[in-house]
Amino acid sequence: MASEPTFDREQGSSRASLYSASFWGLWLRDWHVLSGSVVTFAIRTIMQPLLFIFVFAYVFPKIGQEVGAAGGVNFATVLVPGLVAVAVLFQGISAVALPLVNEFSVSREIEDRVMAPLPTTAVALEKLLFGAFQGVIAASIVFPLLYVVPATDVEVQIGSWPLLIVVLLLSTITAGAAGLAIGTTFRPTQVPLVFSVIVIPTTFLGCVYYPWQELGAIPWLQAVVLVNPLVYVSEGLRAALTPQLPHLLPWVSMGALTVATTVLGAIGVWGFHNRVLD
Template sequence: MKFQLGTIFDDTVTVFWGEWLDLRARVVQIAATGLVSPLIYIIAFGLGLGSAVDQAMKPSAGDNYLEFILPGMVALSSMAISFGGTTFSICGDRLFSKTFEELLLLPVHPLALYLGKMFAGILRGVMTAGSVILVAVLFTGKIASFLNPLFLLILVLNCAVFAGIGVLVGLRVKSLESVGLYNNFLIVPMSFLGGTFFDPKTLPFFLKVIVFILPLTYTSLGLRAAAYSPLAEFPWFVIPILLVSAIVLAFMGANQFSHQQD
């Protein structure tokens, strides 16, 4: 068992290193790619609509509506890039360069293949989220709110979940048009319904049930609480939910890799 775990670890590092060699030449591009949409949302909703919202009510977290949505923007950007970057990376190898078959022929454990791809997705998401965090710090001046261990832990777990979904989608789709369908029917709705712009606790029960099915909702709640709330009020349930989701996806991804044929 110990030998197998060591082998999986070594194989995971090998697969991840291959991904890193490709990513390191595009660090700035990756960090900036996911910044555009959150920055537009911050300006339109946080600065534009935010002034009207602040006059009508006080947000449940943060001093104003802009501060309220900033953790949600971090969640949104890390979700989009972790999923999209991982999916398109695998699709590119499978459908265009035709190099994915070589990866499947390697004497590497299927779980290591999944973990290597997933960790690369985490790195993409964290790099992009780092740009949004920088914007959040510049707007609020609250460095400790966005750069604390609990905030970063939830961010990494969120990237792990959506990079894992990206791996599964990338392995299963037959064309880039299919990726667009997943993006339109999964990622885009979750961007607006995942608690990024509102507090899910204020919704009617039947809508609350739908919203709390989405993993991004737990990320938004966790990041917002980690940024602004006392530790005693932190919703600790978000960590096991995201962690279990990531573990389940890992088993699904390893199973998919073990049966993958291209």
């Protein structure tokens, strides 16, 4: 009888090792696929932010066209956290939602994934976290471009690296959770349409091109946009990268992103289970 606890511990340790190896096996599989499409990934990541920063922060200043700013800071500085937020959010969403379309409907690769010696929830979380990982890569690609392309000076002031890291991680995980929710809630034929429909309103009403505080002139809109997760990504990064600009309190942004991650993640995992059972 005295040997039973030892046996249980050994069995638990063996199971944990098996789960860990299986999880990283799926991760390396996704990494192999991503590394084979580096050019596509880079183009998808930088195209929209690069176009906006080139037109509004390079072309307009060169031709003498004034663009609105906030707090006496030039528009290029306002754009930096917002466009990093766009890259993080939409790269994270697309990295999870769009592959799920193929895996559930065309290649049926999802059947191979769920055969791994892992709980189904862990398989779903691997998809979510790998999407978040791609969001981090997207931020590291886009940020240098936003810093060097503008014709005017960009005033980035990172006052707290821990704040930047926490906001970035929360933002990327929220993006992955949103991608999982979209990819499992809608039918495969609907996902590309849903993704294309949400991009424009989410971007323009996500405090990308202006701080949330500036919407005080339109109180009803200032309240409505608070349902948009991109607002908290933009404002959180604004607090971390350009604290001289008006921004939401960091704990508000981080709290909202935590709630969004929890809700979207729960919806995504639930939807993943249902799709697998179907």
